[in-house]
Amino acid sequence: xxxxxxxxxxxxxxxxxxxxxxxxxxxxxxxxxxxxxxxxxxxxxxxxxxxxxxxxxxxxxxxxxxxxxxxxxxxxxxxxxxxxxxxxxx
Numbered sequence: 585x586x587x588x589x590x591x592x593x594x595x596x597x598x599x600x601x602x603x604x605x606x607x608x609x610x611x612x613x614x615x616x617x618x619x620x621x622x623x624x625x626x627x628x629x630x631x632x633x634x635x636x637x638x639x640x641x642x643x644x645x646x647x648x649x650x651x652x653x654x655x656x657x658x659x660x661x662x663x664x665x666x667x668x669x670x671x672x673x674x
Contacts, residue, residue, distance in 0.1 A: 593642065594621045600640035600647055600659040601625040607666035613673060629673030636672065638665075 598617070601624075605615045608627050618624045618637070625638040638651045640659055647659040653672075657665045 594623070596642075596647065597640045598622050600649070600662075601638070603659070604638060604640075604649060604662045604665055607662045608669055611666050611670040613666075613670060627669055627673065629670075632673060634673045636669070638669070 598621075601617060601622070605617070605625055608615050608625075612630055614628045614630055616626050618626045623639065625640075626635060627638060628635040636652050638649055640647055640649055649655070649657050649659055649662075649665050651665075651669065655665075655668065657668075
């Protein structure tokens with residue numbers, strides 16, 4: 585990456601996505617890291633096969649998860665985000 589601190593940003597992004605992945609898996613959803621440098625979390629409903637992508641991005645002084653439909657939450661709330669995703673995909 586050409587961005588100053590790009591490696592640290594990529595590592596932080598993967599760490600936040602991994603935390604969310606653990607939570608969605610606990611709710612019966614399947615997941616995989618995708619995209620360049622595993623920058624996206626693909627989440628699927630096991631029964632419905634519906635799928636969506638989640639990103640983790642820095643904003644201001646913190647990090648946020650973003651997902652389709654205008655979803656946005658602080659990365660300190662992976663349990664809440666996982667529950668919302670489960671509602672959308674099940």
